[in-house]
Amino acid sequence: xxxxxxxxxxxxxxxxxxxxxxxxxxxxxxxxxxxxxxxxxxxxxxxxxxxxxxxxxxxxxxxxxxxxxxxxxxxxxxxxxxxxxxxxxxxxxxxxxxxxxxxxxxxxxxxxxxxxxxxxxxxxxxxxxxxxxxxxxxxxxxxxxxxxxxxxxxxxxxxxxxxxxxxxxxxxxxxxxxxxxxxxxxxxxxxxxxxxxxxxxxxxxxxxxxxxxxxxxxxxxxxxxxxxxxxx
Numbered sequence: 394x395x396x397x398x399x400x401x402x403x404x405x406x407x408x409x410x411x412x413x414x415x416x417x418x419x420x421x422x423x424x425x426x427x428x429x430x431x432x433x434x435x436x437x438x439x440x441x442x443x444x445x446x447x448x449x450x451x452x453x454x455x456x457x458x459x460x461x462x463x464x465x466x467x468x469x470x471x472x473x474x475x476x477x478x479x480x481x482x483x484x485x486x487x488x489x490x491x492x493x494x495x496x497x498x499x500x501x502x503x504x505x506x507x508x509x510x511x512x513x514x515x516x517x518x519x520x521x522x523x524x525x526x527x528x529x530x531x532x533x534x535x536x537x538x539x540x541x542x543x544x545x546x547x548x549x550x551x552x553x554x555x556x557x558x559x560x561x562x563x564x565x566x567x568x569x570x571x572x573x574x575x576x577x578x579x580x581x582x583x584x585x586x587x588x589x590x591x592x593x594x595x596x597x598x599x600x601x602x603x604x605x606x607x608x609x610x611x612x613x614x615x616x617x618x619x620x621x622x623x624x625x
Contacts, residue, residue, distance in 0.1 A: 445470045458498045466570045475565040505553040517543040533560045
């Protein structure tokens with residue numbers, strides 16, 4: 394029996410039978426000590442893989458997020474696959490990989506400012522700083538060693554340096570969707586005047602007979618046969 398006087402005085406705590414506590418956690422957050430194994434054994438664990446959402450809040454098919462750098466456009470999910478593969482190869486860990494909602498998109502677009510301030514900042518200061526930047530993915534900087542430094546992502550006025558962002562995405566082999574790089578389908582004929590158009594063959598000239606004259610010179614012979622005289 395609950396003594397409500399004790400509850401009102403703060404001497405007792407009452408929890409309803411339909412109360413559930415759901416929690417998520419990062420098992421190796423840098424601000425915490427590793428979770429004790431005895432504590433973890435008292436919980437049921439379920440692995441949640443990183444994935445792209447299936448649908449929007451209204452139930453419509455998911456609107457894919459894009460990274461936009463001026464006229465250049467890159468698929469956010471493709472970038473995550475590339476960068477998470479690099480993180481896994483270098484750190485041999487799942488904990489530092491980026492989830493789909495790591496950065497916030499505005500109307501489905503991740504701007505250059507968001508990409509540098511959120512994504513690049515995390516990668517350079519929390520992920521790769523202990524592993525070095527010698528790999529090809531980090532080459533193309535302005536310094537003598539040619540490694541891309543964090544400062545290379547900024548102009549002198551503090552705005553994002555878009556050329557460096559594009560170079561980094563290219564190093565990761567993230568396709569630029571603003572470029573029409575789709576190969577033609579088998580059997581397709583390129584349109585006339587296009588860069589891939591096949592030039593028309595030159596007209597075939599009829600063979601020309603030649604005759605050799607003294608001195609090694611040649612002279613063409615008529616190709617039209619001489620008329621044959623009629624029989625008497």
